Amino acid sequence: MELSAYLHDKKIIIENTLKDICTSFVSTPGVLRDAMEYVLFSNGKKIRPILAIATCEAKGKSSDDLLPCFCALEMIHTYSLIHDDLPSLDNDDLRRGKPTCHKVFGEAIAIMAGDALLTEAFRVLSDARYTDRINPKITKQIIFEIAHAVGAEGMVGGQVMDVLYDGKEGSKNILNYIHLHKTGAFMRAAVRIGAVAGGAKARELKNLSKYGECIGLAFQVMDDILDAEGDEEIVGKKLKKDTNKQTYIKHYGILASRYKLEQLVDEAIKSITFLGENGKILKEIAQFIGNRVS
């Protein structure tokens, strides 16, 4: 199967699972549910759940029973977008070609929609109606991997540094901290929970972590390149707005950034040679991240 067909198929499966999850919001105030769903179904790539699915399947295990858990990744990613876009943070008006959540629903509802998505992700991860076929030990490990990756020592920590160093000189070390924590840790966690669910052994988990970290960083380097050189129509958000931010372009220049991207994709692919033929999709995803235009 072509990768594009694979990504398309999985995206539909993920969206259907997310729709099913949203049916559990029965007594939720309508405007809150609307705000959550507005961003959740705004045509994102769903790359984190896809990574978890592809990793789980690369280990030879069906991901059917784990779909709601993997979708929790997208709920958390969505919360992070809503909060990042807020006026006091990145103050973005446009996301995926549409007005951002606070532009449509106001700041208070946007903050609370983010809070609800983050919390409901952990509800889904622990809800017996979605997880009764999963060993509780695995469930606990998955929850830990995710929470650790997106908390103070992970994504939120990276986002804080990103905001603090907006408009400041910064350094390569600061840039590295931001990208490793803000994007890298969460992508790695997506791969790791797929690996844990797929029954990866310690050494395999280590190699898959490396893969996840490399493509997470590659994704962010590409984000910086797209901000500098991308097409606003295709990318779906305002570009050339990161000139005050700590980016690869700022600290390395465009050519070295492209070289860094290539290296990261190569290193990701090298980390999963142990998977042999089963690693085909993960390899293609790494290449796709190195070539994406939106």
Add this chain to the structure above:
Amino acid sequence: MELSAYLHDKKIIIENTLKDICTSFVSTPGVLRDAMEYVLFSNGKKIRPILAIATCEAKGKSSDDLLPCFCALEMIHTYSLIHDDLPSLDNDDLRRGKPTCHKVFGEAIAIMAGDALLTEAFRVLSDARYTDRINPKITKQIIFEIAHAVGAEGMVGGQVMDVLYDGKEGSKNILNYIHLHKTGAFMRAAVRIGAVAGGAKARELKNLSKYGECIGLAFQVMDDILDAEGDEEIVGKKLKKDTNKQTYIKHYGILASRYKLEQLVDEAIKSITFLGENGKILKEIAQFIGNRVS
């Protein structure tokens, strides 16, 4: 032991456990950790973890191994205070006699400190270093109870309605929804996880849930009474500011609110008669909530 001594002892134990949890923030940006700790250690009552401890102990089980899990309740409560106080929500300048988090650290850091506390609560709940003596099935159930109580169908849902009906006519039904979801669900969850950890059977869990819901509502009715009649110095926040809000005072008047409070405390106590002498502390906590002045 006097209840005041019990509450004091437990508060110290909880604060020490929270301090221990905070030592795990090693690569967290300093300002983020400062903002989290600023509110976490701002002399709150720690009523939610105390309820969990007291319920667990009422079932004859030591709470020692569960302290970090119970402290996660306080981390989540703290996140909710930080976000509730934000300019676009309740816009409060004072909390527990001190400037609110966004007044000290700015809005962006306050939003992210709340996000981090919420996420780290789930990290603590699933982190092997705190939970390896707990059956993973119990851990999973505790995580679900909490997430369900504070998400879209619980606390956040209640907070959304509270914000939406600020300055509106409202109704007793709306008031009931807000208080049940915003305060009641979380207090009930605190009691429920103590019960689950203590090995409560289905019927016991049902009775303890009733107890938790009643004292949660009683707590909120008392909050409304204190806002209308309390002493600002003692309560530690600006009062008489809820005149636009949906409160018991607005919809029932002060006398009927006091009567409602008495009824709720009585009902809470009646729900735990099955505990006999072991229910002494829980009974006294219910009475304390009905008589508190701050």
